[in-house]
Amino acid sequence: MPNDDRTDRPLLGLICGDKYSLVIDAGNSPAHANEFLTDVCKLHIPPLKYLVLTHWHWDHVFGIEAMNLITVCNNRTKENLDKMQKLTWDDFKLDQRVSNGEEIEFCSKMIKLEMPVRDGFITGNADITFKESLEIDLGGIHCVVDHVGGCHSEDSTIIYIPDEKTIFLGDCICEDIYSGEWSYSRDRLLPMINNIKKYDALYYLTSHYHPESKEEFFNYLNELIRIGNFVGNEYIVNEVIERYTQFYGKALNEDEICNIRSFIHGNMKDRT
Numbered sequence: 648m649p650n651d652d653r654t655d656r657p658l659l660g661l662i663c664g665d666k667y668s669l670v671i672d673a674g675n676s677p678a679h680a681n682e683f684l685t686d687v688c689k690l691h692i693p694p695l696k697y698l699v700l701t702h703w704h705w706d707h708v709f710g711i712e713a714m715n716l717i718t719v720c721n722n723r724t725k726e727n728l729d730k731m732q733k734l735t736w737d738d739f740k741l742d743q744r745v746s747n748g749e750e751i752e753f754c755s756k757m758i759k760l761e762m763p764v765r766d767g768f769i770t771g772n773a774d775i776t777f778k779e780s781l782e783i784d785l786g787g788i789h790c791v792v793d794h795v796g797g798c799h800s801e802d803s804t805i806i807y808i809p810d811e812k813t814i815f816l817g818d819c820i821c822e823d824i825y826s827g828e829w830s831y832s833r834d835r836l837l838p839m840i841n842n843i844k845k846y847d848a849l850y851y852l853t854s855h856y857h858p859e860s861k862e863e864f865f866n867y868l869n870e871l872i873r874i875g876n877f878v879g880n881e882y883i884v885n886e887v888i889e890r891y892t893q894f895y896g897k898a899l900n901e902d903e904i905c906n907i908r909s910f911i912h913g914n915m916k917d918r919t
């Protein structure tokens with residue numbers, strides 16, 4: 648099911664074996680999960696059995712209870728789900744968490760848009776956890792579930808389906824959005840990108856973008872590496888932009904400026 652930026656809905660995945668089917672990510676609300684389940688009902692597929700989470704962020708887990716499947720995640724994801732279950736999500740508490748820095752404005756805004764009524768809402772939890780890697784056999788199709796980490800969330804997990812040469816990446820290649828300015832740490836991003844490139848895949852699915860071919864996705868990764876290496880250890884935006892303009896002899900596009908800023912913010916966070 649494709650992502651929908653209007654309320655930050657991530658894409659949801661469905662992997663069908665001969666015996667069982669597996670869902671990737673729970674969606675950002677019970678309504679999102681139920682829309683997905685309604686669509687799935689129309690398909691003639693083996694029964695849904697497992698739900699695998701790519702990471703703990705709200706937009707990937709608010710639909711856990713509505714999915715009502717055996718939920719599988721990394722043990723780091725589970726730690727966060729435990730914490731989330733103690734939270735209340737009404738406007739007052741949400742606003743309070745934004746003002747004391749425990750939640751970010753962007754997520755609060757999207758949560759309110761996606762789920763206008765949240766009184767009494769309690770987030771779901773996982774049934775099975777693993778540390779680094781897990782394989783699930785759906786009958787004729789097996790799924791490799793690997794922890795990869797990265798800047799966005801330390802629990803980031805990918806689901807690789809070798810038989811389909813397909814990889815679901817969650818948000819693992821995104822910036823850190825939860826600690827001030829959005830940032831990339833080169834030390835965390837570049838090793839993770841090298842790790843992801845090792846999977847033998849043809850189709851790459853990131854949660855908030857359209858599916859990409861290997862060529863398209865690798866071009867994007869190489870662009871990130873190039874900019875990360877160009878920024879190096881610098882932390883003054885204007886200086887880097889000036890050096891970049893001179894070096895490449897052209898004006899920067901919006902993506903380049905955005906990524907330069909993210910790597911610089913990462914350097915500034917590493918300094919403190």
Ligand SMILES: [Zn+2]
Pocket residue numbers: 702704799800818
């Ligand atoms: Zn996320």
